[in-house]
Amino acid sequence: MDLHGQNILVTGASQGIGAAIARYLLEQGARVGLHYNRNKEAALKLLEGFESQGVPLQANLEAPEEVARLWDTAVTALGHIDTVVLNAGVFLSHLPSQTPEAWWETWKTTLAINLDAPGLLTHRAILHFRAQGGGRLIYIGSRAAFRGETDAYLAYAASKGGLTSLARSVARSFGKENITAMVVAPGFTRTAMAEAFIAEHGEQRVLDEIALNTLTRPEDVAPLIGFMCSGQMDHATGTVVDVNAGSYMH
């Protein structure tokens, strides 16, 4: 896949699925804005050998003003943006047995990072894409939006449901302006986010939920995003692609 000439912003590119996506896009020749929050060292390491193609961009997406600053610095650094990959996210536990205050704090943090920040970036991207005649938004959703989550992750599932509806509405509303939107919905994927759950519940529980015999790795998700960025999937705008090792068939 040739992604030379494509300028792409990837949020949460310092580790996990976002890092695999950013690496894949760089390898295919794209110019990439690598967003990170706390993990600067990892973002810089990923860029080793790709210094002329990539630029690290820091922002805490919980703060709306930092989201706006991220967009502005990304446009300045890349010149223009063809595709935004909205990948950064958190998977925070909040059982109903917590105090109402603690439960609500986790709800707000989750929604701020997983839905408010993508919403703000979507708005900025639409204005930018309008001015340049088009662009793509790729949202990293979750299986949780479709099959629900367990009792400790209600905010997470709600945030991913919102993200999915946002993507479909962008696809529906702005297609005539050459703006496309798609969702990639992973199931369990071997990253820091999933390891915490596996450590608590055991790997067998996760394997029991899928048709394949190994857990999905970030590298199993990344090429699909490259294909979407290439423009060869534009007529699938509004779609959700499940990458969940056959969870629904099992």
Ligand SMILES: NC(=O)c1ccc[n+]([C@@H]2O[C@H](COP(=O)([O-])OP(=O)(O)OC[C@H]3O[C@@H](n4cnc5c(N)ncnc54)[C@H](OP(=O)(O)O)[C@@H]3O)[C@@H](O)[C@H]2O)c1
């Ligand atoms: N892993 C799974 O099983 C799974 C399943 C379905 C969907 N997903 C989705 O896939 C996406 C990536 O997940 P992952 O497993 O790769 O997660 P991960 O390994 O925990 O990485 C999360 C990324 O998001 C960034 N991030 C977290 N909080 C942030 C904040 N406040 N501001 C800015 N950036 C922040 C992190 O940046 P720093 O490290 O630099 O702080 C990191 O780059 C998420 O949207 C997740 O919901 C994952």
